[in-house]
Amino acid sequence: MQAISRDFLGYTRQMHREWGDIVFVQMYWEKVCLLGSPELVRAVxxxxxxxxxxxxxxxxxxxxVQGPSVMMAEGxxxxxxxRLLMPAFSPRRVAGYARLMVDAATPLLDRLVPDMPGASGLINMDELTARVTMDVICRTLFSTDLGDTARQVTKASHALNEIAMQELMVPLTLPDSWPLPGKAAKRHAMRLFDEVIDKHIADRRQMPVDQAPQEDVLALLLAARDEEGGGRLSEAELRAQxxxxxxxxxxxxxxALQWWAWLMAAHSDKAALAHEEVSRVLGARTPQAEDLPQLPYLTATIKETLRLYPPxxxxxxxxxxxxxxVGPWTIPRRSMIIVAPWVLHNDARSFPQPESFRPERFMPDAPPLPRSAWMPFGLxxxxxxxxxxAMTEMTLVAAMLLQRYELSKEPGQPEPVAQLNLTLRPAQTLFLRMRRREPAHERQV
Ligand code: HEM
Structure with missing residues (x-):
C-alpha cells in the first residue's frame, strides 16, 4: 500500500512489466486486481x-466536496x-458551446505578450491553461466569467485536489470541522466553491425569463426533465451537477493543454505541421465547431498528448x-479493480515505440488501433x-494558440516529470516561451 501511495504511476507500470496483464495483490485488507490489456479492461x-x-x-x-453528483451516484x-445531464453534452449541444469557448479564450490568448510580431514572453503554462479552461467552463455553464475570483478559485481547486489525493491513500477522513492541520484550508476552499456556484444559480433565478441565457449548460439543467421517470433536478442535485x-x-x-503545449514546444517539426494545417484551414479566422473535422492533424496531436499523459x-x-x-481468471467479489490508462497507453503491442510522440498514429489513414487501447476518457x-x-475545447484553444504563437522551450530545459495529483501534472511549474507570429491573412469559410 505504501508503494502504491508513494508512486502510483511507477508502481502500476512496474507490476505490469513484471507480472503481465492481470495482477492480483493483497494490500493489507484489500484484494487488489490490476488490469493492463485492452481486452481485459473491456471485458471488465x-x-x-x-x-x-x-x-x-x-x-x-x-x-x-461535490454532493450528490452524477460522478458519485450509483445504480x-x-x-x-x-439521463438528465446527457442532453447538455450531446455533440450537437457541444458544437453550440464552441462560440462561448472561443469568446472565453480570445481575450486571454490575445494579451499574453505585446502585440507585435516577434515579441515573446516566458509564460507560466499552469496559470494560463487553468485560466483559459476555467473561463471556458464558466462561460459554458453560466454565460459569465469569474473575473477577479478566478485566481482564488484555481488555488482552491488545486488545494482540494491535493487534499483529496492524500485522503484517498488513507482509510478514513476525520471530520472537516476538527481543528487539524489542513482542515482550515479545505473548509475555505469548499466554502469558496459553494459560494461561487450558489451565486451563479441565484443570479440566474433572479433574471427575467426573457433576459436569461437559453443556450448554456445551466439553462439546460434547469429545464431538464427525466423522460422515463418524470421529475427534475432538486436544488441540491442542481448545485452538485x-x-x-x-x-x-x-x-x-x-x-491536457499544458502537456500538449510542452509537446509542441519539444517537437517543433510536429508543431510546424499542426500550424501549417491551422493556417491553411483557418488563416486568421476564429475557429468554429464546423472547422474541427478539417483539422485532423491538430486533433491527432491532442489525442497523442492524451495517450502520453492521460490527465x-x-x-x-x-x-x-x-x-x-474473465477468460481463465476469477476476480473475487469485493476486489478493488485498478485500471491504469498510462499502462495501456505505453504498451508497445498497441503503440509501437510508445515513448515517442507520434500524432500520425491517430490520423484517419493510420492502421486501426486495438479496440479500447486508447482510453483517456474511461470506458x-x-x-x-x-x-x-473536452475534445472540442482543447482543439479550439490549441488552434487559437498556434494561430497566434510559436511555442518553444528554453535551451537545456528538461522534460517535465509527470506527477499524479488526481490529475496528471508536471511536477514543477512549466514555463514555455511564446513568440508572436506574423499575422495570418483572413480566409473566407
Ligand atoms: C481532457 C479532459 C478530460 C478527461 C481526460 C476526462 C476523463 C474522465 C474520466 C477518466 C472519467 C471517469 C470515467 C470512469 O470512471 O470510468 C471522467 C468522468 C467524468 N467526467 Fe471527464 N474528463 C475530461 C473532461 C471533462 C469535462 C470537460 C467535463 C464536463 C464539462 C467532464 C465531466 C465528467 C463527468 C461529469 C464525469 C462522471 C461521469 C459518470 O460517472 O457518469 N470531464 N472523465
Whole structure:
C-alpha cells in the first residue's frame, strides 16, 4: 500500500512489466486486481459493468466536496442523473458551446505578450491553461466569467485536489470541522466553491425569463426533465451537477493543454505541421465547431498528448460487487479493480515505440488501433460525459494558440516529470516561451 501511495504511476507500470496483464495483490485488507490489456479492461469495464461500483473511498472523499453528483451516484440514481445531464453534452449541444469557448479564450490568448510580431514572453503554462479552461467552463455553464475570483478559485481547486489525493491513500477522513492541520484550508476552499456556484444559480433565478441565457449548460439543467421517470433536478442535485461539471471540466482540460503545449514546444517539426494545417484551414479566422473535422492533424496531436499523459488517471478504480470471470481468471467479489490508462497507453503491442510522440498514429489513414487501447476518457457506461466537450475545447484553444504563437522551450530545459495529483501534472511549474507570429491573412469559410 505504501508503494502504491508513494508512486502510483511507477508502481502500476512496474507490476505490469513484471507480472503481465492481470495482477492480483493483497494490500493489507484489500484484494487488489490490476488490469493492463485492452481486452481485459473491456471485458471488465464494459461486459461486466453491472458488477462494478466506484470504489467506496473515492465516493466518500469526492462526495464531501461535490454532493450528490452524477460522478458519485450509483445504480438507479446514476441512471436518472445521467439521463438528465446527457442532453447538455450531446455533440450537437457541444458544437453550440464552441462560440462561448472561443469568446472565453480570445481575450486571454490575445494579451499574453505585446502585440507585435516577434515579441515573446516566458509564460507560466499552469496559470494560463487553468485560466483559459476555467473561463471556458464558466462561460459554458453560466454565460459569465469569474473575473477577479478566478485566481482564488484555481488555488482552491488545486488545494482540494491535493487534499483529496492524500485522503484517498488513507482509510478514513476525520471530520472537516476538527481543528487539524489542513482542515482550515479545505473548509475555505469548499466554502469558496459553494459560494461561487450558489451565486451563479441565484443570479440566474433572479433574471427575467426573457433576459436569461437559453443556450448554456445551466439553462439546460434547469429545464431538464427525466423522460422515463418524470421529475427534475432538486436544488441540491442542481448545485452538485454544477460543481462536478466545474471541477471535472476545468482541471483535466487544463492539464491536457499544458502537456500538449510542452509537446509542441519539444517537437517543433510536429508543431510546424499542426500550424501549417491551422493556417491553411483557418488563416486568421476564429475557429468554429464546423472547422474541427478539417483539422485532423491538430486533433491527432491532442489525442497523442492524451495517450502520453492521460490527465484523469486516478478515477478509474472500481469495487467488484459480484465475482467476475474473465477468460481463465476469477476476480473475487469485493476486489478493488485498478485500471491504469498510462499502462495501456505505453504498451508497445498497441503503440509501437510508445515513448515517442507520434500524432500520425491517430490520423484517419493510420492502421486501426486495438479496440479500447486508447482510453483517456474511461470506458463503459461511466465513460466521461464531457469527452466531446473536452475534445472540442482543447482543439479550439490549441488552434487559437498556434494561430497566434510559436511555442518553444528554453535551451537545456528538461522534460517535465509527470506527477499524479488526481490529475496528471508536471511536477514543477512549466514555463514555455511564446513568440508572436506574423499575422495570418483572413480566409473566407
Ligand atoms: C481532457 C479532459 C478530460 C478527461 C481526460 C476526462 C476523463 C474522465 C474520466 C477518466 C472519467 C471517469 C470515467 C470512469 O470512471 O470510468 C471522467 C468522468 C467524468 N467526467 Fe471527464 N474528463 C475530461 C473532461 C471533462 C469535462 C470537460 C467535463 C464536463 C464539462 C467532464 C465531466 C465528467 C463527468 C461529469 C464525469 C462522471 C461521469 C459518470 O460517472 O457518469 N470531464 N472523465
Amino acid at each position: 469495464m464494459v461486459d461486466n459493468a453491472a458488477s462494478l461500483i466506484r470504489q467506496e473511498r473515492a465516493i466518500e472523499v469526492f462526495s464531501r 438507479e440514481d446514476w441512471q436518472r442523473l445521467h 454544477c460543481k462536478v461539471i466545474f471541477l471535472a471540466g476545468f482541471d483535466t482540460s487544463a492539464k 484523469a488517471a486516478g478515477l478509474l478504480t472500481r469495487r467488484a460487487v459480484k465475482e467476475i470471470k 463503459g457506461p461511466r465513460v466521461c460525459i464531457g469527452q466531446h466537450f
